[in-house]
Amino acid sequence: MPSFLGTALIERGLLSESQLQQALDIQRQTNPLLGELAIEYGLLTSQQVEDINTIQRQINQRFGDIAQERALLNADQVQQLLDIQQSRSLRLGDILIREGFISQSALIDTLQSLQREAEKNYLFDQFNAAQQCALESLEKLFNRMMKSACKYTQIATLPQCLENYQYLMTITIVDATKQQSPFMRLSLACNDELLMNIASSFLGIASEDYDEDLALDALGELLNMTAGYIISDPSTGPNLAPIPATTTKDFQEVYLDDPKQLLAVTFDSQIGEGLTLISQPSL
Structure with a gap:
């Protein structure tokens, strides 16, 4: 969704490609990783997180799936971490406004336009x-x-x-x-x-x-x-x-x-x- 929103803003002339890239970099740097949250909440040790990250780089699988396969976390714990991650994550639109790249009204208008287009596409199908x-x-x-x-x-x-x-x-x-x-x-x-x-x-x-x-x-x-x-x-x-x-x-x-x-x-x-x-x- 972030890249879809960013592309829509660029197509409407409201955002430049460099501004979008800056916002995405900020989003990646500020949003917490699942492993970091697992350590913070005492669900995993640093070594366990590092082991999962090593496996993740080899098989390109999600952190939570690997942790469950190895019985390090159960499904409820993974969902708890995902909910925490979601609550702490900065949305792309909020970053764009905070950095002064777009106005709040421009973001709202674009999101409403995308919603209308999605509804129309669903109907037209x-x-x-x-x-x-x-x-x-x-x-x-x-x-x-x-x-x-x-x-x-x-x-x-x-x-x-x-x-x-x-x-x-x-x-x-x-x-x-x-x-x-x-x-x-x-x-x-x-x-x-x-x-x-x-x-x-x-x-x-x-x-x-x-x-x-x-x-x-x-x-x-x-x-x-x-x-x-x-x-x-x-x-x-x-x-x-x-x-x-x-x-x-x-x-x-x-x-x-x-x-x-x-x-x-x-x-x-x-x-x-x-x-x-x-x-x-x-x-």
């Missing part, structure tokens, strides 16, 4: 390449057009999850080589707040000039642009074309033919919460 492409395309457009990060949170249960949303816009992407057979249906569900914010960000509509029809046009254009990303992505295959997005009052009107192929994923953004629906009836 459950989808195929085309479905991942659809979600990633919407994320890109939220960041670029709405100036707001879009974070997918969890898979939702249909149809109950739709009770929170007043609007549902759907676009169908078809495979032209299969007599216009549907390849993917992609929908966005949102409430009044998210719809208004999308219209404001996407079309530059002031709140006092808000118009529902214009807002729905903005939502449709967002889906049309997302479809463009999906169609142009190499992982989805050639000969795909979009059918213009339409507003749907009942999702069953669109998804009745393949309910088992439907995925619903909730997302959060700075301009509101929403729901993405994806189905691939041709798969």
